[in-house]
Amino acid sequence: MSTMNEIYESHLYPSDRIVPVDFEAVRTAPESYVWPKSDVFSSGEQSSVPVIDLMDPNATEHIRQALETWGVFQLLNHGISSSLIEEVENEIRRLFALPAQQKLKVLRSTHGSTGYGLPRIAKNFSQHLWHEGFTVMGSPVDHARKLWPHDYERFCDVMENYQKAMKGLAERLIRLIFLSLGICDEEIRWLGSSDDSGSNNITAALQLNSYPPCPDPDDGQVMGLGPHTDTSLITILRQGDINGLEIFKDGVGWILVPPLAGAFVVNLGDLFQILSNARFRSVIHRAVVNGTRQRYSFAYFYDPPMDFVLSPFCNGLNSGQAPRYRSMTVKDYISVKFNNFMTALSSIEI
Ligand SMILES: C=C1C[C@]23C[C@@]1(O)CC[C@H]2[C@@]12CCC[C@@](C)(C(=O)O1)[C@H]2[C@@H]3C(=O)O
Numbered sequence: 001m002s003t004m005n006e007i008y009e010s011h012l013y014p015s016d017r018i019v020p021v022d023f024e025a026v027r028t029a030p031e032s033y034v035w036p037k038s039d040v041f042s043s044g045e046q047s048s049v050p051v052i053d054l055m056d057p058n059a060t061e062h063i064r065q066a067l068e069t070w071g072v073f074q075l076l077n078h079g080i081s082s083s084l085i086e087e088v089e090n091e092i093r094r095l096f097a098l099p100a101q102q103k104l105k106v107l108r109s110t111h112g113s114t115g116y117g118l119p120r121i122a123k124n125f126s127q128h129l130w131h132e133g134f135t136v137m138g139s140p141v142d143h144a145r146k147l148w149p150h151d152y153e154r155f156c157d158v159m160e161n162y163q164k165a166m167k168g169l170a171e172r173l174i175r176l177i178f179l180s181l182g183i184c185d186e187e188i189r190w191l192g193s194s195d196d197s198g199s200n201n202i203t204a205a206l207q208l209n210s211y212p213p214c215p216d217p218d219d220g221q222v223m224g225l226g227p228h229t230d231t232s233l234i235t236i237l238r239q240g241d242i243n244g245l246e247i248f249k250d251g252v253g254w255i256l257v258p259p260l261a262g263a264f265v266v267n268l269g270d271l272f273q274i275l276s277n278a279r280f281r282s283v284i285h286r287a288v289v290n291g292t293r294q295r296y297s298f299a300y301f302y303d304p305p306m307d308f309v310l311s312p313f314c315n316g317l318n319s320g321q322a323p324r325y326r327s328m329t330v331k332d333y334i335s336v337k338f339n340n341f342m343t344a345l346s347s348i349e350i
């Protein structure tokens with residue numbers, strides 16, 4: 001059984017795209033951080049992504065419709081306690097407030113998947129990203145001990161509790177989406193098969209994102225996280241109360257996803273696009289930075305087991321349709337994505 005860590009270990013990541021800028025020393029964005037105006041243009045579109053109440057008796061149908069038209073929705077009444085979310089927010093602030101030298105002690109390695117650093121997509125853009133992140137898979141204890149030798153347990157407990165809660169919510173949503181499409185329980189036996197008590201079986205990641213204020217983003221020409229799709233099956237994102245997340249809608253352009261108190265932003269990733277034979281799309285999104293306030297967000301990415309063979313579900317979903325993607329394991333798709341980034345899905349089309 002392959003693990004997520006092993007897959008990332010086999011892909012050497014360029015060392016010059018891991019270390020974030022020293023935000024204590026560099027207060028205005030250097031030229032290498034400035035994106036062309038045409039790339040950052042926002043549509044100003046007012047219509048916004050659907051908001052769904054999970055307690056609504058018709059929630060399943062609303063989710064299916066939202067995913068077919070938008071690929072993303074905001075979720076309320078999800079059952080995750082606000083105190084747990086606040087604890088995560090407090091730990092994120094504590095982490096990113098540490099001096100740069102301290103954070104660099106847990107820098108992600110060129111073969112690594114967890115720790116501090118720029119997001120993995122940084123290598124795909126010629127411009128730099130105004131961002132610092134920290135990736136957790138399972139227990140973050142080894143890193144937490146280095147950051148807070150005498151006070152690391154709180155961070156670990158909070159991150160582990162949150163991952164457990166997210167795993168439950170992700171599996172609930174996935175089951176509900178599949179069943180609404182007529183995919184039977186038999187075909188989703190793998191759901192819930194991973195076990196987060198042992199680090200060998202983890203197929204999920206928690207990404208903590210920090211976007212320090214960028215004093216000169218008048219034209220929004222500095223990017224926190226460049227345009228991307230998530231590789232995951234499903235992503236559950238919590239954004240604070242500061243604007244930043246935008247999605248790309250065909251025929252419209254970039255649309256803001258306004259922060260909504262208490263809500264999670266839920267989107268499908270590439271793996272769901274493959275399984276659904278492109279009935280559901282993996283939404284393109286990005287995060288822009290704020291001129292005066294530091295923005296935080298945290299995203300939970302849920303994947304099937306790494307050896308799971310992704311084959312489009314053609315019968316239940318799009319009856320009689322031919323598969324649009326060739327079958328491959330999750331780990332092979334992660335390799336394809338590493339080498340092809342935004343063309344990964346089209347490169348596996350039949
Ligand atoms: C499971 C994962 C998805 C992710 C790569 C990772 O191993 C952990 C970090 C995740 C993240 C977060 C920011 C955007 C993103 C594209 C990136 O560069 O790192 C995603 C990755 C992904 O979806 O491929």
Ligand SMILES: O=C(O)CCC(=O)C(=O)O
Nearest residue numbers: 207209239245287297299
């Ligand atoms: O910060 C955000 O709003 C977006 C984060 C994101 O897209 C990610 O972590 O993959």
Ligand SMILES: [Fe+2]
Nearest residue numbers: 228229230285
């Ligand atoms: Fe994302």
